[in-house]
Amino acid sequence: MNLINLCADLSAKLLPTDISTVELPLALLGAFRRKSISFFNGQTDEKTIVYWFQSKSFTIDLRLKDIELTPVLQRQGWLGQTLWDREQQVLSWQVDSNSNYQNHIQWPEPATLHCIGNCILEFSPSNAYVEDWRQQANQGLYLGLRLEKAVHLKSNASVQLDAGLIICGDLVAYAQSRLPQNQQAILPFSNLIEAHQAGIDLEQINQLEVSVGSLSSGVQFSTQNHRLQQLFSLEGFEYIGENQLKQVKEIEGKTYALYFKIDIYQPHYQFQTQTSTTAASHTWLTQEAEHLLHHAQATY
Template identity: 55%
Template sequence: MNLFEILQHIPESQMTGGPIPAYLYGAFRRKSISFFNGLTDEDTLVYWFQSRSFTIDLRLKHRTETPVHERQGWIGNTLWDEAQALLLWQVADSSNYQNHVQWPEPARLHAIGNCILEFSPSNVYVEDWRQQVHSGLYLGLRLKTAVDVETGQQLKMDGGLIICDQHVAYTLTRLPEIQNIVCHLDLAADGLETHTIEQIESFEVSIGTDGHTKSYSTSSGQSDQPFNFDAFDIINDSTLKQRRSLNERQIDLIFEIDIYQSNYLFQQQTPTTPDSEHWLKTEESHLLHHAQLTL
């Protein structure tokens, strides 16, 4: 069955609260990153999709021309340190396109309007993230296990799907035998062979903004291709299965439903004081003259 047909037959999540603040739920595009040395990058393509308990992240220098060894993408558990008000990520090396963590610091966050400001505790950078969605379907599926249909062998893989209205993020890591090869490679080495490049970029992180097409991807062959929402089955109210063909092998991907809301309202505004609202209203002819919603 098609995934969207499946959703008509399962209950929505009764609990949407999770280990992180709800203002982080959604699909965010990075507007800028500013560094301690005064430099700012506003051009790198960066997306952060957040489900209730896990993150999908994609970073490309250029939509289609980022060198294979310079692409970044990962999936990981999202953790919240309540005492220090810090966001942390738990990412296995095999759940990272680059086989190592590029962003080791936790995040100190401040939300205002549709913006999340992410400060590194060391003050080496600050990132400005913008919420891309207002309301709509909110679905997070996290890969629980992958099974070779012919042999019944369980495969060590990670993956996930996050849908926020028309914004979609999908991740599937490399097959174990390919990951065992890639993890020993120097991705920055010159003269990578064609079959090696194919093995490296078989780690897929894809982002779409129109509900069905992959606009950005770590996998060259996936750019501008449709997302595969077919061949899903219901195991139970909290578990779905999708059969996929990978390297001419039939693989069952078993997903756990992390969150499912058919019409979720994502945070686009934050509270302030009545006095501050009055100040903004009083001074709006100047303050809001050029103001607009910026994504």
């Protein structure tokens, strides 16, 4: 069954996630596009395509220089566990090697965050950079699925695979790791350039998928060019109980059963696009609106 239809059919059976159990600041939930990154050397990048989708406990991240022309060896995308240090108020990520398009960690520092309106400012503790993220989601279905196990149906053998799906209203992100034989071939090398120079085929390297787009328009950005303009693979799902969904799908011409755990489920969630402030600030903005808000608009 189609995943969206399945969620609608299960609305009486699936209990919405208790938002009070979310350890992250609620402003971090949703789908974010990077507006800019500014570095310590005075340079700013406003053109690289960067998306951050956040579920309750995991992140999907995609970074491309260009929609289609980013060289295969330079594409970036990963799926990782999100770690929030409440005491230090810093965010970090645990990304396994088989869940990262690149085979090294590109962003080693944790992040300190400040939220204003629909904007999240992410600061590196060393002041190496600051990133300006903008919430893209407004309201609607909020669903996060994280793969627990994968089984090759013909042999009934378990396969080492990682995958995750996050839906925020109409927006979608999907990540799926390389099949283990392709990942194992890449692991001995310190970077993808070395792996390719040693004879690893570009198709093997490019097998890790991170795709971002929408339910209505399909894939708009991806590590895999052939996925562009295609609909997300949301067919073949069934509910098997205990907050678990199963999907049967083909990967590289072979059929697999993917068992997903529901990480978060809210049938209709209102994503945060505004933040609170003082009464004095409200008064100030109203008084100075003719100047302050003359060119102001919501930007994403």
